[in-house]
Amino acid sequence: MTPYNGLLWRIVRGTDDKLYVSTSPGGARWTGEDSPSSGWATTHGPALATHNDGKMWLFLRDMDGYLRAATYNGTWSSTHYVSGTKAIKLIDEPAAVSHGGNLYVMYRR
Numbered sequence: 001m002t003p004y005n006g007l008l009w010r011i012v013r014g015t016d017d018k019l020y021v022s023t024s025p026g027g028a029r030w031t032g033e034d035s036p037s038s039g040w041a042t043t044h045g046p047a048l049a050t051h052n053d054g055k056m057w058l059f060l061r062d063m064d065g066y067l068r069a070a071t072y073n074g075t076w077s078s079t080h081y082v083s084g085t086k087a088i089k090l091i092d093e094p095a096a097v098s099h100g101g102n103l104y105v106m107y108r109r
Contacts, residue, residue: 002048004056004072011048011058017041019060036076044093047105051098059094059105067094067107 001010007023010030014020019040022030036058046060055071059082062068066087068079081087082105094107 002050002056004050009048009056011036011046013042013045017043017063019046019058036070036072040070040079042093044090047094047096049096049098049103051103052101057096057098057103059096059107061090061093061107065089067105069105 001008003009007025009021009023011019011021019036019042020032021036022032024030040060041063042060043063044061046058049057049059051057055073058070058072058076060068060079062079067082067090069082070079071077088107089109091108094105096103096105098104
């Protein structure tokens, strides 16, 4: 979960391995949002973080086992491998947080 644009956002992996997004203005009310992409799937939980670049960042272990990222600033970008051309193979799910002007991603390889 992460705050973004006045709402609390959460993203989860369903039993069908697809991603589901919901938002809340506060309290126990949650509203379903469009999923980032019908083609995005993961076998593990995703990570979500708001960064000071004005974007919300999504990190996931793709079905091929590699770490991918996408951003949201009104619409979702396409996913891309994290670390450029050398893909990072994950054992399980990532975690992410923005702190002190940097975006940190933690994962187990």
